Amino acid sequence: MASRIPCPHCGLRPKEEFTVRGEALARPSPDAGPDVWYDYVYLRDNPRGAYHEYWHHTSGCRRWLVVSRDTATHEIHGSRDAADKAEVSA
Template sequence: MRIDCPHCGVRDRREFYYQGAALARPAPDAGEAAWDDYLHLRDNPAGETRELWQHEGGCGAWLVVTRNTVSHVISGVVLAADDKGSRA
């Protein structure tokens, strides 16, 4: 699998560190149930997901990668700081 880093270009996925699903944090006062879900519960979908990756072996940038978990086809990569998409 190859990931197209916005700073470094296309690189092998071994340069990147997978951090998990790209989720929005609950508000500090969201309540115990919301924080419990955020910290401990994760979906395991077959299909398109939004994931957080770090280009650890390169520029160090944090990326939101949109990837199909069945085919491993990557349909989008954006810097996490520039990500304007919905996080679910």
């Protein structure tokens, strides 16, 4: 696991300052059917390779980030604020 995470607000920070929440999924529309909501809430892929996760900078700026990580090598490729579109490279 990478030891330092690039926070777009705080710079490179130790991973111990963060809480990992899980896969960064696009939230379905409120009127999506029950099967779509079931998949969103309960089902997860377990890919090998590129993966986007929600990380909370709990001991820092307290912002939610989307961190791009390789599940095989644990290399961090970048991050962005979950509310933004621009990504910060590792």
